Amino acid sequence: xxxxxxxxxxxxxxxxxxxxxxxxxxxxxxxxxxxxxxxxxxxxxxxxxxxxxxxxxxxxxxxxxxxxxxxxxxxxxxxxxxxxxxxxxxxxxxxxxxxxxxxxxxxxxxxxxxxxxxxxxxxxxx
Numbered sequence: 001x002x003x004x005x006x007x008x009x010x011x012x013x014x015x016x017x018x019x020x021x022x023x024x025x026x027x028x029x030x031x032x033x034x035x036x037x038x039x040x041x042x043x044x045x046x047x048x049x050x051x052x053x054x055x056x057x058x059x060x061x062x063x064x065x066x067x068x069x070x071x072x073x074x075x076x077x078x079x080x081x082x083x084x085x086x087x088x089x090x091x092x093x094x095x096x097x098x099x100x101x102x103x104x105x106x107x108x109x110x111x112x113x114x115x116x117x118x119x120x121x122x123x124x125x126x
Contacts, residue, residue: 020083021045023109024116031104033079033118038104044072044121046080049091061094065119072121079118086113 017025028039046068051060065080072080082101084091092115095101101117108114 019109020114023107027107042077043079043081044077047082077121081118083114
């Protein structure tokens with residue numbers, strides 16, 4: 001018998017999330033993952049990821065992403081979800097182009113625009 005999944009998380013469940021994370025949680029009712037409202041999907045928030053310039057291109061981000069996907073799968077999540085600030089082309093290249101994360105939509109927080117992106121949890125994403 002499999003253990004029960006934890007209940008969905010919302011902004012009220014985090015004591016003090018940063019504005020982009022809070023706004024992403026609030027946007028779950030308008031974003032969709034594989035045809036379902038994000039609020040109805042068991043998912044893990046991945047990131048934010050910042051890699052020092054001296055370590056870029058060495059697989060640090062890939063290692064963190066692979067670990068997040070594995071943790072999400074262990075937690076029986078269906079997806080890992082991240083946010084990328086508009087105009088952050090290097091992050092877009094890494095996450096969307098490199099890791100094949102799927103754009104879910106844009107939202108605003110603190111006067112800035114962010115894109116939510118997602119990838120399936122489990123071995124297929126890594």
